[in-house]
Amino acid sequence: xxxxxxxxxxxxxxxxxxxxxSKGEAIVYWMRxxxxxxHDNRAxxxxxxxxxKDGIPLLVLFVLSPQDYIAHDRxxxxxxxxxxxxxxxxxxxxxxxxxxxxxxxxPRRTLPSRVVSLLSEFKAAHxxxxxxxEIDELRRDIQVCQLAKEASINCTLVHDKCIxxxxxxxxxxxxxxxxxSPFLRAWAPHLADEPDPLECASExxxxxxxxxxxxxxxxxxxxxxxxxxxxxxxDEHDAEIMRTCWPAGEKAxxxxxxxxxxxxxxxxxxxxxxxxxxxxxxxxxxxxxGSRVAKYKDARDHVDADTTSxxxxxLAAGVISxxxxxxxxxxxxxxxxxxxxxxxxIGRWVQELAWRDFYTHVLALCPxxxxxxxxxxxxxxxxWETNEEHLQAWKDGRTGVPIVDAGMRQANKMGWMHxxxxxxxxxxxxxxxxxxxxxxxxxxxxxxxxxxxxxxxxGWQWSASTGVDPVPYFRIFNPYTQSKKADPTGEYIRHFVxxxxxxxxxxxxxxxxxxxxxxxxxxxxxxxxxxxxxAIRRYKNPGDE
Ligand code: FAD
Numbered sequence: 131x132x133x134x135x136x137x138x139x140x141x142x143x144x145x146x147x148x149x150x151x152s153k154g155e156a157i158v159y160w161m162r163x164x165x166x167x168x169h170d171n172r173a174x175x176x177x178x179x180x181x182x183k184d185g186i187p188l189l190v191l192f193v194l195s196p197q198d199y200i201a202h203d204r205x206x207x208x209x210x211x212x213x214x215x216x217x218x219x220x221x222x223x224x225x226x227x228x229x230x231x232x233x234x235x236x237p238r239r240t241l242p243s244r245v246v247s248l249l250s251e252f253k254a255a256h257x258x259x260x261x262x263x264e265i266d267e268l269r270r271d272i273q274v275c276q277l278a279k280e281a282s283i284n285c286t287l288v289h290d291k292c293i294x295x296x297x298x299x300x301x302x303x304x305x306x307x308x309x310x311s312p313f314l315r316a317w318a319p320h321l322a323d324e325p326d327p328l329e330c331a332s333e334x335x336x337x338x339x340x341x342x343x344x345x346x347x348x349x350x351x352x353x354x355x356x357x358x359x360x361x362x363x364x365d366e367h368d369a370e371i372m373r374t375c376w377p378a379g380e381k382a383x384x385x386x387x388x389x390x391x392x393x394x395x396x397x398x399x400x401x402x403x404x405x406x407x408x409x410x411x412x413x414x415x416x417x418x419x420g421s422r423v424a425k426y427k428d429a430r431d432h433v434d435a436d437t438t439s440x441x442x443x444x445l446a447a448g449v450i451s452x453x454x455x456x457x458x459x460x461x462x463x464x465x466x467x468x469x470x471x472x473x474x475x476i477g478r479w480v481q482e483l484a485w486r487d488f489y490t491h492v493l494a495l496c497p498x499x500x501x502x503x504x505x506x507x508x509x510x511x512x513x514w515e516t517n518e519e520h521l522q523a524w525k526d527g528r529t530g531v532p533i534v535d536a537g538m539r540q541a542n543k544m545g546w547m548h549x550x551x552x553x554x555x556x557x558x559x560x561x562x563x564x565x566x567x568x569x570x571x572x573x574x575x576x577x578x579x580x581x582x583x584x585x586x587x588x589g590w591q592w593s594a595s596t597g598v599d600p601v602p603y604f605r606i607f608n609p610y611t612q613s614k615k616a617d618p619t620g621e622y623i624r625h626f627v628x629x630x631x632x633x634x635x636x637x638x639x640x641x642x643x644x645x646x647x648x649x650x651x652x653x654x655x656x657x658x659x660x661x662x663x664x665a666i667r668r669y670k671n672p673g674d675e
Contacts, residue, residue: 131306131495136268137296138495140261143275144287152282154255156347157181160191160245161230162267165260165290165448166215167380168222168334172290175331177258187341188334189252189350190223192216194234195241196359201266202583203575207372207545208447209362211579214378215449216355226336229350234359238266242273249283252346257283260290260448263494264583265501292487293452294320294327296494306495308505308598313488314470314481321468328453328468375544376443376579383444387455390422390439391462395429404544404625423462426475433548434621439479442580443546445486452483489588492598500587502568504596509603511672514566520655524559525573527627530646530654532639533613534558536626543626545579550616556593557607561665562656567594595669603669606662613639627651 131138159177168174174190181188199209220230233248235241249257257278262268275285289295299307299316307313321327342348358364364372376382422429422437429437444450456468459476463469470484471477492499499505523529527538537551547555552574559570571590575581591597617623620638624631629649630638637645643653668674 132498135495135497136265136272137261137263137497140268140272140275140287141297143272144285146279148279148282148284150282151284152253152255154184154186154283155253155344156186156255157184157188158191158249158252158254158257159188160193160257160259161219162192162260162262163212163447164262166212166219167383167449167451168219169380170330170451170454171260171334171448172288172331173258173260173286174334176286176288177256178334179332180256180258181337182335184255186255187337187344187347188228189347190219190228190230191245191248192230192232193241193245194232194356194359195236195238196234196361197236197238198266199359199362201238202264202581203572204362204581205576205578206362206364207368207577207579208575208581209359210364210369210372211376211378211443211447213355213357213359214373215447218379220355224351226334227339227341228334228337229341229347229353230355231350231353232355234356238270242270242277245274246277246281246283249278250281254283257285259285259287261287263291263296263490265497268494268497290451291448292490293317293456293483294487296491299491306491307488308492308496310485310488310599313491314484317484317487318468318470328456330453330457371543372545372579375546378449380449383441383450386439386441386444387450387458390441391458392421394420395422395425395435395437404540423459423475423479427473427478428475430478431550431616432618433551434617434619438548440546442582442585446580446582446585452486455483456480485588486582486585488598489584492588493584496598499591499597500583504594505591505598506596506600509594509596509669509672512668513673513675515564517563517565520563521559521565521569523652523655524555524563524565524570528652529558529563530652531558531562531609531613532623532627532630532641533609533617536617536623539626541574541577545577547578548616550612552589553593554607554609554612554616556590557601558609560594561606562609562658562661564661564665564668567591567596604666606665608658608662610640610658 157177157180159174165171178188216232223230235244271287278285294317298320299313301307307316342351445452459480460468463476468480469476470480496505504510524538527535527542529535534555537547537555541547556570559565560567567590571586574586588597592600595601595603623638629651630641633641641651646653
């Protein structure tokens with residue numbers, strides 16, 4: 131772990147409680163952009179239980195913080211998804227007589243004092259929240275705890291994001307795991323711990339209807355959710371696509387999970403890959419044999435069918451809990467034990483959720499990875515190309531390598547990309563174009579609807595060979611070979627790179643120069659073999675040109 135990470139400092143702060151807490155008139159749950167749900171939400175559930183016990187109302191606070199979004203390179207699609215989820219939540223909470231009060235605040239350095247003065251305004255006795263693991267958010271929460279305690283208000287910040295809390299899984303030497311396989315072996319036994327880490331948080335109680343005439347709280351029901359945040363507006367066309375691909379709310383997330391567990395992926399039906407295409411498959415309600423999860427072990431790396439859960443936007447925004455996802459796999463297989471076998475579809479899928487835990491643990495305990503530093507400092511001085519044209523061609527999906535272009539165009543269109551293609555496009559940017567991985571990381575955060583600092587940084591540093599448990603620098607993907615494996619039918623490329631739609635056989639993966647020219651498709655920016663040699667040279671001797 132890094133020296134004294136703010137995550138461990140925060141855990142110390144939350145242990146201490148106020149000796150003589152103020153006699154409050156409300157309990158506040160501060161919802162963050164990673165826990166946007168009512169069901170199985172630990173901080174919300176604990177806040178609700180406390181409010182019931184004290185016989186005082188519960189209210190929910192949400193802070194839109196544009197400067198945080200800028201600092202984390204979060205894009206308009208992610209912000210729009212927050213707003214859409216807030217709108218759904220506001221209605222559901224209002225039905226329970228719980229107000230959702232949304233404010234927009236900047237600058238971020240004054241946010242802690244603003245929140246604490248709001249608590250005083252509401253005459254709040256206690257603040258609850260789920261821990262966010264990004265360094266700025268941890269520092270903010272430390273300050274909130276300090277200020278709240280000075281005002282005699284207790285703060286309870288709890289763990290909710292991962293299946294197993296960061297800091298729980300340690301090596302024999304008491305260190306953070308930086309290699310996934312031993313992490314997984316150490317992570318799995320914790321699933322059987324008491325209290326049950328998969329246990330569903332208790333349901334939220336409705337407020338008494340009299341809260342609507344409460345002088346401090348009643349007026350909060352009238353606050354509206356903004357349609358956009360300044361600087362993060364989506365154009366109507368993009369907004370429509372996002373609404374179609376990624377409907378907001380817990381119900382939509384549960385339907386996505388259900389679709390993964392109960393319905394089949396249909397190859398050759400490109401609607402399956404792109405829900406915007408004509409003929410996109412609708413979920414079947416009755417379980418199908420050979421559902422996506424059943425086939426996940428063998429099919430998950432195929433991008434020419436819709437083989438994965440597509441739950442990442444919902445997990446990143448906490449619209450569904452990772453616990454619920456695991457419980458659903460147990461229900462599906464009728465088992466009391468979590469399946470973690472490499473040999474089953476369910477087991478492989480739960481292992482992916484463990485990757486999400488792994489990267490969040492790394493972020494919490496080695497925060498320098500998110501501050502533009504490589505985890506492996508020996509690669510800090512690798513020399514990068516600064517070719518703006520190449521970078522732009524990569525962003526636009528015009529590199530002349532069909533699988534890379536298909537992936538980038540998918541992300542530009544849908545705000546999401548299949549994991550295998552994320553690895554291919556990331557490796558191509560870093561090793562073939564020799565462009566700094568941080569520029570790719572930034573662009574992904576800007577366009578992805580599932581942008582998550584821990585997983586995105588983990589994925590980029592894996593591809594750049596600079597991270598925890600990375601691919602060795604000399605094992606460089608050949609994008610053409612990768613293309614044949616990932617998209618054996620070529621349907622994925624044909625769909626997202628329509629100018630190549632008529633190509634058949636191997637040509638779709640690597641079109642002959644003359645054919646490409648005729649079709650108006652670019653010639654490759656670099657020759658893969660030469661680029662590969664250059665990358666190996668530069669990684670071997672960081673600092674060399
Ligand atoms: P499934 O295959 O159905 O997996 C289920 C869930 O497990 C995912 O929703 C996700 O929460 C988690 N998961 C799966 N693979 C990984 C992984 N390799 N690392 C961490 N968690 C994983 N994931 C994000 O959620 N946000 C990001 O910003 C992000 N950026 C990435 C950048 C790069 C360069 C790479 C290589 C990977 C990145 N990933 C990111 C991880 C992964 O690509 C996506 O989580 C996955 O493609 C989402 O699709 P899915 O929900 O259908 O996944």
